[in-house]
Each structure stands twice: as structure tokens, then as C-alpha cells.
Amino acid sequence: MSDLDAVLARVDADLDASLERLFALLRIPSVSTDPAFADQCVACADHLAADLKSIGFDAARRDTIGHPMVVAHGGPKPGSGAGPHVLFYGHYDVQPPDPLEKWESGPFEPRIVETPAGKRIVARGSSDDKGQLMTFIEAARAYMAVNGELPLPVTILLEGEEESGSKSIAPFFAANQAELTADVALVCDTGMWDADTPAITTRLRGVVHDEMFVTCPSRDLHSGMYGGAAMNPIRLLARIIASLHDDTGRVRIPGFYDGVSDLDAEIKAQWDGLDFDESEFLGDVGLSIPAGEKGRSVLELIWARPTAEINGIIGGYTGVGSKTVIPSMASAKVTFRLVGDQDPAKIVDNFRAYVRAQMPADCKVEFSPDGGGNAALQVALDSPHLAAARRALADEWKREAVLIGSGGSIPIVGDFKAKLGMDTLLIGFALDDDRIHSPNEKYNLKSFHRGIRSWVRIMDELAKG
Amino acid sequence: MSDLDAVLARVDADLDASLERLFALLRIPSVSTDPAFADQCVACADHLAADLKSIGFDAARRDTIGHPMVVAHGGPKPGSGAGPHVLFYGHYDVQPPDPLEKWESGPFEPRIVETPAGKRIVARGSSDDKGQLMTFIEAARAYMAVNGELPLPVTILLEGEEESGSKSIAPFFAANQAELTADVALVCDTGMWDADTPAITTRLRGVVHDEMFVTCPSRDLHSGMYGGAAMNPIRLLARIIASLHDDTGRVRIPGFYDGVSDLDAEIKAQWDGLDFDESEFLGDVGLSIPAGEKGRSVLELIWARPTAEINGIIGGYTGVGSKTVIPSMASAKVTFRLVGDQDPAKIVDNFRAYVRAQMPADCKVEFSPDGGGNAALQVALDSPHLAAARRALADEWKREAVLIGSGGSIPIVGDFKAKLGMDTLLIGFALDDDRIHSPNEKYNLKSFHRGIRSWVRIMDELAKG
Numbered sequence: 039m040s041d042l043d044a045v046l047a048r049v050d051a052d053l054d055a056s057l058e059r060l061f062a063l064l065r066i067p068s069v070s071t072d073p074a075f076a077d078q079c080v081a082c083a084d085h086l087a088a089d090l091k092s093i094g095f096d097a098a099r100r101d102t103i104g105h106p107m108v109v110a111h112g113g114p115k116p117g118s119g120a121g122p123h124v125l126f127y128g129h130y131d132v133q134p135p136d137p138l139e140k141w142e143s144g145p146f147e148p149r150i151v152e153t154p155a156g157k158r159i160v161a162r163g164s165s166d167d168k169g170q171l172m173t174f175i176e177a178a179r180a181y182m183a184v185n186g187e188l189p190l191p192v193t194i195l196l197e198g199e200e201e202s203g204s205k206s207i208a209p210f211f212a213a214n215q216a217e218l219t220a221d222v223a224l225v226c227d228t229g230m231w232d233a234d235t236p237a238i239t240t241r242l243r244g245v246v247h248d249e250m251f252v253t254c255p256s257r258d259l260h261s262g263m264y265g266g267a268a269m270n271p272i273r274l275l276a277r278i279i280a281s282l283h284d285d286t287g288r289v290r291i292p293g294f295y296d297g298v299s300d301l302d303a304e305i306k307a308q309w310d311g312l313d314f315d316e317s318e319f320l321g322d323v324g325l326s327i328p329a330g331e332k333g334r335s336v337l338e339l340i341w342a343r344p345t346a347e348i349n350g351i352i353g354g355y356t357g358v359g360s361k362t363v364i365p366s367m368a369s370a371k372v373t374f375r376l377v378g379d380q381d382p383a384k385i386v387d388n389f390r391a392y393v394r395a396q397m398p399a400d401c402k403v404e405f406s407p408d409g410g411g412n413a414a415l416q417v418a419l420d421s422p423h424l425a426a427a428r429r430a431l432a433d434e435w436k437r438e439a440v441l442i443g444s445g446g447s448i449p450i451v452g453d454f455k456a457k458l459g460m461d462t463l464l465i466g467f468a469l470d471d472d473r474i475h476s477p478n479e480k481y482n483l484k485s486f487h488r489g490i491r492s493w494v495r496i497m498d499e500l501a502k503g
Numbered sequence: 504m505s506d507l508d509a510v511l512a513r514v515d516a517d518l519d520a521s522l523e524r525l526f527a528l529l530r531i532p533s534v535s536t537d538p539a540f541a542d543q544c545v546a547c548a549d550h551l552a553a554d555l556k557s558i559g560f561d562a563a564r565r566d567t568i569g570h571p572m573v574v575a576h577g578g579p580k581p582g583s584g585a586g587p588h589v590l591f592y593g594h595y596d597v598q599p600p601d602p603l604e605k606w607e608s609g610p611f612e613p614r615i616v617e618t619p620a621g622k623r624i625v626a627r628g629s630s631d632d633k634g635q636l637m638t639f640i641e642a643a644r645a646y647m648a649v650n651g652e653l654p655l656p657v658t659i660l661l662e663g664e665e666e667s668g669s670k671s672i673a674p675f676f677a678a679n680q681a682e683l684t685a686d687v688a689l690v691c692d693t694g695m696w697d698a699d700t701p702a703i704t705t706r707l708r709g710v711v712h713d714e715m716f717v718t719c720p721s722r723d724l725h726s727g728m729y730g731g732a733a734m735n736p737i738r739l740l741a742r743i744i745a746s747l748h749d750d751t752g753r754v755r756i757p758g759f760y761d762g763v764s765d766l767d768a769e770i771k772a773q774w775d776g777l778d779f780d781e782s783e784f785l786g787d788v789g790l791s792i793p794a795g796e797k798g799r800s801v802l803e804l805i806w807a808r809p810t811a812e813i814n815g816i817i818g819g820y821t822g823v824g825s826k827t828v829i830p831s832m833a834s835a836k837v838t839f840r841l842v843g844d845q846d847p848a849k850i851v852d853n854f855r856a857y858v859r860a861q862m863p864a865d866c867k868v869e870f871s872p873d874g875g876g877n878a879a880l881q882v883a884l885d886s887p888h889l890a891a892a893r894r895a896l897a898d899e900w901k902r903e904a905v906l907i908g909s910g911g912s913i914p915i916v917g918d919f920k921a922k923l924g925m926d927t928l929l930i931g932f933a934l935d936d937d938r939i940h941s942p943n944e945k946y947n948l949k950s951f952h953r954g955i956r957s958w959v960r961i962m963d964e965l966a967k968g
């Protein structure tokens with residue numbers, strides 16, 4: 039039996055004990071948003087640090103002004119030649135369990151529920167993210183049990199504020215940059231494509247926001263006395279907003295698509311081959327017509343195309359009934375989702391120039407102070423770490439992993455890139471029906487078991503290089 | 504000395520006594536919006552009824568569920584052959600005097616202030632509307648004093664709720680329709696063109712309002728997860744609003760201009776000849792470019808052209824900072840100012856059809872329940888009453904009266920037309936600098952004196968037919 043097979047056999051043999059350890063973790067109500075549970079968050083961090091020490095990690099609870107982090111180091115010394123140094127990230131805090139009355143059993147009393155589709159682990163945090171982070175820890179435990187060592191240098195970072203704003207992350211990175219910097223980050227907080235198809239999230243859209251305040255008359259006017267003579271800022275603002283997209287859904291701001299590439303042919307073929315029902319995706323929210331650029335699939339639109347979106351608008355009288363006012367001012371909030379190499383600062387500059395160019399000489403526009411923004415993130419298709427993970431997942435699941443995108447931003451991944459210079463592989467085993475953040479959250483036993491095996495294989499492949 | 508000259512001479516000789524009577528009226532703080540002054544409104548109505556009786560009118564306070572009306576009848580019996588029967592309307596209630604500290608003397612302690620430009624009567628209500636309504640009553644008093652009779656049948660209606668919503672007017676009209684119906688209504692609550700140029704307001708724009716609620720997704724969505732796939736109702740609403748006007752400022756709703764005529768040549772020439780400074784008018788509110796249809800003067804735009812105006816808009820997140828939401832719904836309030844024969848109901852129908860035609864198949868729009876509306880009002884240029892008033896004013900002021908418009912609606916005039924079938928001549932002697940509704944409201948002594956003389960001449964000319 040190869041080393042790898044021995045470790046995988048150990049995972050299989052140890053599954054009941056792995057489950058017991060996960061249950062022990064799930065019994066700690068580490069709700070991060072509610073100060074009443076602050077002690078439980080500390081207890082949870084202590085529990086994890088002790089567990090990691092028991093495996094052989096150099097692990098400690100690391101206090102912050104919020105809930106503590108857990109940081110652990112294990113495996114060969116970084117730079118000793120054994121594989122790339124990986125930073126594994128997960129979070130031990132959970133969403134509040136409310137509404138309690140909708141749970142079929144106590145949210146912090148984990149249990150196995152048998153269903154025709156297989157066994158499920160039911161508890162708050164079973165999927166998000168205690169079940170997922172334990173897949174990696176159990177993989178490391180199996181390696182240590184069989185080989186007495188990990189195949190590559192591993193740093194583990196477990197956060198306790200992911201569900202409540204991650205306020206301590208940025209200062210923690212700043213204070214511990216050298217300790218936390220590795221060759222690649224691994225995050226287990228995402229999903230599979232479906233119950234049989236693994237997925238790696240390799241692209242996240244960036245985001246940048248702005249707000250425009252359009253002023254026409256210097257004060258609110260009576261629409262009878264001035265209507266027809268005075269420009270209405272709502273009319274002007276509407277004209278500007280309407281001009282943001284052309285008839286094909288393309289954003290008309292000059293320079294907007296600088297740095298946006300068409301989809302790689304391999305990725306496009308992979309996405310086109312996915313069992314994704316556009317009608318169902320849109321139908322779930324009452325729609326049927328994709329709103330973005332014509333001629334592109336919905337997956338491409340949300341994963342690989344930029345957007346200009348008005349998130350809020352207000353002007354004039356908005357109470358009950360009518361008021362014959364021409365308001366002085368109207369305003370709108372806008373966000374741009376970014377892909378490829380779009381530069382957030384340049385996007386905002388171009389947007390503002392585009393708006394200013396449409397202002398009549400006697401009206402004015404002001405913008406909110408710059409709020410920063412995140413560029414898009416994309417793991418290069420020729421990344422050796424990505425290649426290793428793809429091989430590993432294909433071996434375990436007997437299916438190619440889908441390289442998916444996420445339309446939203448995941449701040450921690452941006453921080454890994456911006457603050458620690460690392461690419462991230464987002465590999466998780468959750469499923470769409472896991473009901474994370476909702477009552478009766480579950481994690482399939484198969485996700486847990488095969489997730490552990492997947493990390494064993496990923497570490498093995500990364501170590502082989 | 505002709506009869507007319509004798510009456511005018513009586514006006515001149517009696518001016519000091521007329522002023523004393525006006526002062527007595529101005530001393531009553533008949534503030535209609537504040538319930539604390541309800542007794543003063545009753546006292547004011549009693550005072551006026553008594554005064555009208557003393558002249559020879561059959562006058563009475565007429566209670567309503569709000570502040571009382573005063574109705575008086577005088578002169579020959581209607582239908583007896585003596586001139587047209589006129590209904591004179593004014594209002595005895597006044598705006599609150601706040602802010603009190605900005606008054607140079609007590610708002611209800613009328614006084615004469617001498618200025619290089621002439622004497623001014625300073626008090627709350629001196630112009631709006633006690634000073635104005637007393638010009639007509641003093642004219643009637645002079646006629647009765649000299650001739651023992653009025654030259655034509657006169658009904659006087661004085662309201663006490665004009666500054667607080669006129670809630671009792673509609674039921675009062677309904678209950679007293681026969682009594683209040685005359686051949687023509689006269690209202691003294693408007694202004695001169697300038698201190699030397701009389702004016703008759705012969706056209707008022709109508710108004711009708713609507714509200715549209717645009718729904719795209721069935722619930723608020725995360726702009727990362729759905730941005731690019733899901734239609735944003737703010738984008739759609741902006742597109743609809745932007746489509747309401749073409750590049751020349753013309754409203755694009757099909758059928759919108761049905762019933763709109765170009766300006767009569769005589770009126771156009773008169774307006775073009777007015778000393779009206781478009782730059783100053785717009786500059787006062789911080790603007791310089793007329794917003795309406797290109798190629799038309801500002802006076803034409805506000806007096807004689809219809810508008811489509813968005814009075815309010817709201818959608819999505821409007822608090823501080825940003826929120827990455829694609830809202831389910833966005834809404835806007837719209838009013839249309841109407842001229843000529845535009846039909847309010849048809850305008851709303853056409854607007855709704857125009858909006859519906861722009862809705863994608865998977866989005867929907869709903870409208871507020873119909874709120875009614877007022878058609879525009881316009882006194883026919885060949886009206887004999889208008890001709891009589893023009894002759895009278897030209898005689899008194901040695902200048903042709905300007906036939907002006909008002910961009911706003913004056914509900915009482917609409918009611919005279921709709922409920923009592925009467926045209927209205929709006930003839931007043933206020934000036935733009937009268938500071939109505941503001942501290943130190945004033946009425947020029949010249950406005951008061953020549954106003955009385957003007958009504959003497961108007962009654963005379965109307966009686967001559």
C-alpha cells in the first residue's frame with residue numbers, strides 16, 4: 039500500500055472518531071454576533087487549539103480586540119524543500135440559530151439524520167464552517183497518524199468573526215505578516231458544483247462603489263410656478279442612469295472594459311457543459327430574461343463579466359400622496375462589479391468623467407468621498423497549485439473539478455492577495471441545499487468523509503509539485 | 504360729473520376711512536391653520552358680515568365644519584336686466600405670522616410705512632388677502648354711498664380656509680349651488696405685472712398626478728450573486744423616466760399634445776413685449792438654461808405649455824454608505840401640468856400605456872389608484888366680461904392690462920368652472936415684493952387705492968356690457 043493509500047485508509051477507518059470530534063466542536067455555541075456568546079467563542083478557540091496541539095501542531099489561541107484567532111504551524115519547515123507552504127483558512131464562529139422554533143432538534147445538539155440520499159450531519163455550523171474546516175484538520179490528523187509528519191509545511195488560521203464582519207483580520211494580518219505568509223492559501227468555505235462534482239472557485243469579481251448627488255435648482259421649487267422652465271434633477275439623474283447601458287446591456291462608460299478579457303476557451307467549454315438551468319436560476323427570483331450583455335450565458339454574466347448597478351436612488355417627495363415639487367437634488371448609489379484587470383480607481387474616475395460630461399452647464403454633480411474597492415481575483419490557469427488540486431479532486435471524485443467563479447467578493451481572499459501576496463484556492467464540499475444561515479443546517483456525511491479524503495490527496499499532490 | 508366720476512371721487516375722498524376699516528380687519532389674527540385661532544376666524548367672519556350689512560348687503564356668517572364662510576348678496580336682482588351677475592371671491596384667513604422675531608412691528612398691528620417708492624400698509628394679510636378683498640368691498644361701498652345701489656347683481660363669498668386646504672369649499676358649493684352660481688366669478692388674490700401695469704390672469708395650467716411602482720426580481724437580491732443576470736428596477740425606471748422627454752424637451756408620450764394649441768398671436772406678442780428677464784428668473788434659483796421645449800420663451804413654457812415632471816423617486820438602499828443590493832422594486836411620482844383641452848384622465852391613460860410598452864416581459868409595473876386631476880382653465884379671448892375688465896383697467900392705469908397665465912393651479916377657479924359653470928377673471932393688485940406668507944408682509948397704498956378705483960370701473964364696464 040502506498041503512503042497515500044495508507045493515509046486514505048486511515049481516514050476511512052477513523053471516520054466515526056472524526057465525527058465524534060466534529061460533534062464536540064458543533065456543541066460549542068460560538069455565535070459571534072451576539073456578545074452573550076463571547077465566552078463560547080473563546081472556549082471554541084481553546085478547543086481547536088488543544089485539538090491541533092494533540093495532532094502535533096504548534097497551536098495557540100491568539101487574542102484580538104474581538105473574538106480570538108487560532109494559529110497553528112505543522113509539517114516540515116517552510117523552505118526545507120518539502121512542497122509549497124500552505125495557509126489553510128476557516129472560521130469557527132457560526133450564525134445565530136434563530137428562529138429556534140424552526141429547528142427539528144437543538145441547533146447545538148448535532149445528530150445524524152438518515153435520508154434516502156444518505157446520512158446528514160444536522161447542527162448549526164455543520165456546513166458553515168465547522169464541518170468544512172474539520173475536513174482539513176482530520177486530513178492532517180490522518181497524515182500524522184500514519185506518517186508522523188505532514189507532506190508539506192502547513193499554517194492554519196481559524197477566525198472567530200467571519201459571520202460578524204471580520205473586524206480583527208486586517209490588524210491581525212498587519213501584526214503577523216511574516217508568520218502568516220505562505221505560498222498559497224487554501225480556504226474551505228465554498229461548495230461543490232453538485233453532490234458528485236467537485237469545484238474550485240478560481241475567480242471572484244471585485245467591487246467598487248460610488249454615489250452621485252445631482253443638483254439643479256438651488257432650492258426646491260413649485261412645479262406649477264417653475265415646471266417647464268427649471269431642470270429637474272430626477273430627470274437628469276434618470277438620463278444619466280439610463281445612459282449607463284446600451285441596448286445590448288453593455289456598459290457605455292468609456293474605458294470600462296479595459297482589462298476585461300473574453301473567457302478562456304477551456305473554461306467556457308467547461309461552463310457551457312455544466313448542468314446549469316438558467317431558467318430555473320432566474321425563475322427562482324421571478325425573472326426570465328438575463329439583464330446583462332446579450333449573447334453571453336448567465337454563468338458568464340455573473341462570474342466573468344463586470345456590471346454597473348444602481349443600488350439605491352432617492353430624490354424629491356417620497357411620502358404618501360403627491361407633492362408638486364421640483365426638488366433641488368437627487369442622488370444615486372452605484373456599484374461596479376469588476377473582473378480581470380479592471381482598476382477600481384480608474385473605473386470610478388471614468389464613471390465620474392462620464393457623468394460630468396452629461397451635466398448641463400447650470401447643474402452640478404458631486405460624488406461621495408472615495409470608498410476604495412477591490413480588484414477582481416483570478417487564479418491563473420497555469421498555476422501549479424491549481425493543477426495539483428485539480429488532479430487530486432479528479433482522483434477522489436472520478437470527475438474533473440469545475441473551475442467556477444463567484445459573482446460576489448470574498449474579502450479574506452482579497453486580503454490574502456493584497457496584504458500577504460498569496461493566491462487562494464477556494465475548495466469546499468458544501469451543497470446548495472445545506473441551509474447555511476438557516477434552521478436545520480446540514481452537511482452531508484459524504485461531503486465530510488470525501489472532503490477529508492480530498493484534502494489528503496490535495497496535500498499529497500501539492501507536495502509532489 | 505358722471506355717475507362713474509362721482510363714485511371715483513367718493514373713493515378718493517373716503518380713502519382714510521377705507522384704510523381705517525382695513526386696519527380694523529387686519530387687527531383680527533384670523534390664522535386658519537392653528538386651532539388656537541379658531542375663535543378669531545369666527546370673529547373675523549362676523550366682522551365682515553356686519554360690515555357688508557352696514558353697506559346694504561344681505562350678508563351672513565355661514566358656518567361649516569371648518570372655519571365659517573361669509574356670503575353676501577347686493578345690487579339689483581339677478582336676471583333683472585342690470586348687467587351680469589358677478590360672484591366675488593376672497594379669503595379672510597391669513598398665514599401664521601412666524602417667525603415673529605423677523606417682523607419690524609407686530610404682524611397684527613397694521614401701520615403705514617413711508618418709503619421713497621410710496622406708502623405701504625404693513626401687516627399680516629395686508630396683501631394676502633384682506634387688503635385685496637377690501638378693494639372690492641370699498642368699491643361697492645362707494646357705489647352704494649353715491650348711487651344707493653350697485654350697478655349689477657353682486658354675490659360675495661369670503662372663505663376662511665384658503666391658507667389651510669379649503670376643505671369646506673366643495674361641500675359648501677354642493678349645498679349652495681344655486682345661491683352661488685353667477686355669470687362670472689371675480690377673484691382678487693393675484694398680482695399686477697409690475698407697479699404700473701395691471702394684469703388679468705386668464706389661464707391656469709391643470710394638473711394630474713400618478714405614481715408608478717416597477718418590480719423586477721421578486722425579492723431584494725445580492726448584487727454580487729445576481730448582478731449581470733437580474734434586471735434592476737432602478738435601471739428600468741430610469742430608462743422609462745429618461746424616455747419621457749426627447750432631446751428638444753418635448754414630451755414623448757403618444758397623444759400627449761392632443762388639445763394643446765399654439766399661443767394666440769395677440770397673446771404671444773403681448774408676452775414677448777413684457778419686461779420679463781428670463782436670466783433673472785432662472786438665475787434666482789441657480790439656473791440659466793430653460794428645461795422645457797426648445798424655441799419657446801420661459802413665459803410660454805410656464806404659462807402655456809404642458810409638462811411631465813417627476814416629483815419623487817425612491818428605490819433600493821438610501822441610507823448612509825453602500826449596500827450591494829439589487830432591489831425588487833423602485834417607484835416614482837409624476838405630475839403632468841396641463842394646458843388647453845388636454846384631458847387629465849386621457850393623459851394618465853396614455854402615460855400608463857407608454858410605460859407598460861417599455862416593460863420587459865418579466866418585470867411588472869403598477870400604478871397608484873387614480874387621484875383625479877384638473878383640466879387647464881382659460882378665459883376665451885372674446886369673452887365680453889374679459890373685454891369689459893380690460894377696458895376698465897386701461898382707463899384706470901392708462902395702460903393695457905397684460906393677459907398673463909399662471910403655471911400653477913388655483914383650485915377655487917377650477918371649482919367655479921367645474922361645480923358652478925362659471926369662468927373666472929383673476930384680477931389683483933399685489934406686487935412681487937409684497938412678501939406674502941413672510942414677515943413684514945405689505946400692500947402698497949397705491950395698490951389699495953387704485954385697486955378700489957379699478958373695481959369701481961370694472962363693475963361699471965361690466966354693467967354697460
